[in-house]
Each structure stands twice: as structure tokens, then as C-alpha cells.
Amino acid sequence: MKKILFVISRCEKPSSRLRVLQYLPCLEKEGFSCKVVELRKSFIKRLIFLLSSFSNDIIFIQKKLLSRLELFIIKLFRNKIIYDFDDNVIFREVNENAQKDLKAEKKLISILEKADMVITGNDHLASIAKQYQKKSIKVLPTPSAYEEDTPDLHAQDKDNKDLVWVGSSATLKYLSMLEGVFDKLTKKFPSIRLYIISDKIIPLKGIHTIHVPWEKEAEYDLIKKGNIGLMPLFDNEWCQGKCGFKIIQYMACSIPPVASPVGFNKELIKNGINGFLASNDNEWLDKISLLLTDKELYGRISRAAKDTFIEKYSLKVTANKLISFLKEVD
Numbered sequence: 001m002k003k004i005l006f007v008i009s010r011c012e013k014p015s016s017r018l019r020v021l022q023y024l025p026c027l028e029k030e031g032f033s034c035k036v037v038e039l040r041k042s043f044i045k046r047l048i049f050l051l052s053s054f055s056n057d058i059i060f061i062q063k064k065l066l067s068r069l070e071l072f073i074i075k076l077f078r079n080k081i082i083y084d085f086d087d088n089v090i091f092r093e094v095n096e097n098a099q100k101d102l103k104a105e106k107k108l109i110s111i112l113e114k115a116d117m118v119i120t121g122n123d124h125l126a127s128i129a130k131q132y133q134k135k136s137i138k139v140l141p142t143p144s145a146y147e148e149d150t151p152d153l154h155a156q157d158k159d160n161k162d163l164v165w166v167g168s169s170a171t172l173k174y175l176s177m178l179e180g181v182f183d184k185l186t187k188k189f190p191s192i193r194l195y196i197i198s199d200k201i202i203p204l205k206g207i208h209t210i211h212v213p214w215e216k217e218a219e220y221d222l223i224k225k226g227n228i229g230l231m232p233l234f235d236n237e238w239c240q241g242k243c244g245f246k247i248i249q250y251m252a253c254s255i256p257p258v259a260s261p262v263g264f265n266k267e268l269i270k271n272g273i274n275g276f277l278a279s280n281d282n283e284w285l286d287k288i289s290l291l292l293t294d295k296e297l298y299g300r301i302s303r304a305a306k307d308t309f310i311e312k313y314s315l316k317v318t319a320n321k322l323i324s325f326l327k328e329v330d
Contacts, residue, residue, distance in 0.1 A: 001032065001033050001157045002027050002030055002032050002033065002057045002058060002211050002240070002326065003032075003033045003035070003055065003056045003057045003058070004032055004033065004034050004035070004056060004057065004058045004059075004060055004095050004326070005035050005036075005037060005052075005056040005058070005060065006029070006034060006036045006037070006060045006062065007037055007038070007039050007059060007060065007061045007062060007063060007064055007265075008021075008036060008038055008039070008062045008063075008064070009039065009050070009062070010036060010038055010061065011036075013084070014088070014168070014245070015063055015086055016062060016143075017253075018034065018142050018143070018245065019062055019084060019086060019121075019140075019142055020060070020062050020292055022143075022145055022315060023315075023319055023322055024036070026315075026322075026323070027234075027319075027323065027326070029315045029324075030230060030323050030324065031149060031159045033145070034269070035056070037049050037052075039064050046070065046163065050073045050074065052076035053073075053074055053121060054075055054079070056081055056245070056286075057079070057080060058079065058080045058081075058326065059074055059079045059080070059081050059082070060082045061081065061082065061083050061084065061111070061115075062084045062085075063084065063085045063086065063087065063089060065089065065104055065107035065108060065111065066107065066111060067107065068107075069111050071110060071114050073112060080116045080117075080329050080330075081111075081114060081115045081116050081117075082115060082116065082117045082118070082329065083111050083112065083115040083117075083118050083119070083121060083311060084118075084119040084120075084123070084140075085108075085118075085119075085120060085125060085141055086120070086121030086122075086125070086241075086243045087125075087238075087239025087241050087242070087243075088124075088125065088128070088237055088240065089104055089108055089123075090104045090105040090108050090236070091119070091236075091237045091238040091241070095325055096234045096236065097236055098178075101238075104131065112129055112131075112132035112133045113133070115131050115137065116134060116135055116329055117135065117136040117137075117138065117325065117328070117329055118133045118137045118138070119137075119138045119139075119140050119308055119322075119325060120137065120138070120139055120140070120293070121139070121140065121141060121243035121264070122139065122145060122241070122242075122243050122244075122263065122264035122267070123139060123142070123264070123267070124183045124240050124241055124263055124264065125241055126139050126247055127200070127221065128241075132222050136328065137155070138321075138325050140321055140322060140325070141243060141244075141248070141264075141311050141312065141313050141318060142243045142245045142248065143314055143317065143318040143319075144241055144245075144249055144252045144309070144313065144314065144315065145218045145314075145315040146246050146249070146252040146253070147314070148220070154201060156194065161189045161191060161192045161193075161292045162192070162193050162194070162195060162225060162226045162227050162228075162229070163192065163193070163194045163195065163207075163226055163227065163228050163229075163230055163248075164194070164195040164197065164225060164226025164228070164229050164255065165194065165195070165196050165197070165198075165221055165226075165231075165246070166198070166214070166219070166222070166224055166229075166246055166249060167196055167197075167198055167246060168198065168199060168214075169199050169200035172196070172198060172200065172201075172202045173202070174231075174232045174233055174234065175196070175202070175204060175230070175232065176204070177200070177232045177234075178230070178232055178281075179204060179205045179206050179236070180206070180281050181206075181281050181284040181285050182204065182206035182207035183205065183206030183207070184206075184281075184285050185207065185285065185288060185289070186204075186206055186207050186208070188289060189283070189292060191205060191256075191290075192208070192292075193207070193208045193209070193210055194207050194208070194209045194210070194230075195209075195212055195222070195225050195226050196209055196210070196211050196212065197212045197213075197219070197222045197223065197249055198212050198214055199213065199214050205234075209212065212223040219249075219265075220249070220252070220253060221294055223249055223250065223253050223254070223255065224253050226255060227291070227292065227298075228255065228257075228258055228288060228291050228292070229247070229249070229250030229253075229255045229256070229258070230257075230259070231244070231246045231247055231250075231258075231259035231260065231265065232241060232259070232284075233259070233260040233262040233263070233265070234260075234262075235260070235262050237283060238245065238299040239260075239262050239263060240262060241265040242262075242263050242264060242265075244259070244262050244263070244264040244265050244267075244268045246259075246268065247259055247265060247268045247275065248268065248309060248313045250286050250312075251268075251274070251275075251304065251305040251306060251308055251309035251313065252304060252306070252309045252313075254302045254303070254306040255302070255305065256274075256275050256276070256291055256298060256301040256302055257269060257274075257275040258276045258277075258278055258284065258287050258288055258306055259275065259276075259277060259278070259293070260273065260277070260278065261277040261278075261279055265277065268308075269311075270304075270308075271302070272289065272301075273304050274301060274304035274305045274308045275301060275305055276290075276291070276301075292297070295299070
């Protein structure tokens with residue numbers, strides 16, 4: 001029985017919940033012994049973590065950037081290291097641009113070089129890892145555990161034309177990109193509304209917004225309030241590393257996504273088949289309008305979106321992949 005110590009930031013962080021914690025029941029059922037530690041900045045807590053790491057077979061580090069000394073100590077205990085990351089951690093977004101963090105870059109290079117396996121959330125991050133990791137690189141999308149069957153055209157039975165966006169307050173800024181689109185949509189569809197599911201709200205021009213506080217237990221019931229799911233992004237190095245989890249959530253609910261053609265979004269969405277990609281205001285307006293007016297098209301894309309989720313991005317699918325990855329590490 002392999003003993004795995006999962007090192008995360010905080011349990012409430014999305015990456016921790018979605019790329020570690022939701023897998024634990026599947027892994028334990030498969031016979032792995034799993035322990036989770038939240039690694040904070042406290043020197044004492046980090047020291048305790050390092051001293052306790054010797055009794056584990058694998059140290060699975062989720063996105064945390066350890067110092068070279070910490071990595072050296074882990075290797076002294078002959079632990080195998082798996083590094084998992086689902087964001088371009090060496091960049092920070094400033095307005096619409098991405099700025100490189102040189103200190104973070106040095107730490108990332110160090111951990112990529114010393115890891116026995118690297119798992120990334122998409123191919124763009126894998127291409128970064130390949131520059132420094134010479135042993136094993138795997139790509140594992142961030143999955144959703146939502147399994148409820150959603151009937152075709154569920155949203156088209158409503159009287160209102162509703163859009164939906166879900167995400168943290170840190171990503172609300174992307175919605176501002178669409179204010180001009182929202183204004184034109186409101187003129188075409190006076191009853192249109194935008195549900196914003198988030199911990200905070202920002203004022204948006206051009207559309208009637210309904211703020212719904214995010215709740216873990218009710219998240220998918222809230223998402224299903226919408227007809228169409230939105231994921232606008234800036235086109236910069238930070239966004240190139242994003243793993244499209246919003247789109248995966250919409251697909252899980254049979255809701256057609258419309259998204260910017262940035263990074264992993266281009267792999268998730270086959271344009272016109274299981275969703276739409278929109279590069280500019282005119283395309284956003286046209287694609288959303290199409291879905292709101294063409295019931296047959298909506299139904300076809302809705303079904304294809306759900307099929308895509310079931311085949312590639314459900315927890316059942318990715319859990320089997322992760323189990324096979326972990327068994328490879330000896």
C-alpha cells in the first residue's frame with residue numbers, strides 16, 4: 001500500500017478541492033493511504049511537514065512552490081515527488097497583461113527538475129514543464145464530480161433568456177470585456193439577464209445582473225439557472241495557463257458554453273459542435289444570439305457538451321487516470 005502525502009495551500013482553495021480533495025475517496029478505495037497537509041508560511045509548520053515526510057512513499061505537491069532546501073530535505077528521505085500545477089504560477093496578472101515573477105520562476109524550475117513526475121492541467125503547462133522535467137509529464141484536466149443527468153433543452157423551457165457566469169471575485173474582471181456586447185444583447189432581447197455566481201460582485205453596464213452568492217453544495221443548481229455559460233478571458237500568458245473549469249461545469253449541466261479562444265478553451269470547445277469560441281464583440285453577439293433563437297441548434301450543442309463532459313472531464317474518467325499515474329511511480 002503506497003502512502004501519499006498531499007501538500008496543498010488551503011482546503012478551501014479551488015485547486016486543492018478539485019485536484020486533490022475530491023480524489024481522496026477514489027484513491028483510498030483503490031488502496032492508497034492518503035494524508036493531506038496545508039503548507040503555510042510558518043517556519044515551524046513547514047519544518048514539521050519536512051520531518052514527517054520521511055514516512056511516505058510519495059509527496060504530491062499541488063501547486064506549492066517549495067524552496068531548494070525543502071526539496072533537498074524531501075529527497076534525502078528518498079521520497080518520490082509528484083508536482084501538480086493547473087495555473088501558470090510564474091506569472092501574475094496586472095490589468096490585461098501578465099508579468100513574470102522571477103523568484104517564482106526559479107522555484108518552479110527547481111521543483112520541475114527534481115520531481116519524479118509532473119502533472120499539469122493542460123498542454124500549455126505541459127509544454128512549460130517539458131523544458132525542465134526529463135522523467136515523466138502527464139496531463140490531467142480538472143474534473144467535475146457532478147453526475148446528475150440534465151434533460152436536453154432544460155434551459156429553453158424557461159420564459160427568460162438567461163446567461164450565467166461562475167467564478168471567484170479575482171476573475172470577475174473578465175466580464176467587463178463584454179459590456180458592449182451586453183448592451184447590444186439587451187437591445188435585441190430586452191428580458192435577458194446575467195446570473196453572476198461569485199463571492200463578490202462588480203457593477204456591469206448594459207445588462208440586468210443577478211448576483212447569487214457561491215455555495216459549494218448548491219453550485220450546480222445555481223449554474224443551471226442559465227441558458228448559456230460564459231468564459232471571457234484576456235489573451236496573455238496567465239490566461240493561457242488556465243484550465244477551463246468554468247466550461248467543464250457548464251458542460252456538466254448541458255449548458256452550451258461561449259468562451260474566448262484562449263489556451264485550453266480551444267481544446268475544450270469544438271467550435272459550433274459543443275459550444276462556441278468568440279474572438280471579438282461581433283462574434284460574442286452572434287454566437288449568443290444564435291443559441292438564444294435557434295432551439296434546434298441549442299439542443300444539438302447542449303447534448304454534445306454533455307457528451308464531451310462524460311467522455312473526458314468527469315471525475316470518474318480522470319480518477320482512473322490519476323490512479324494509473326500514481327501506480328507508475330516506484
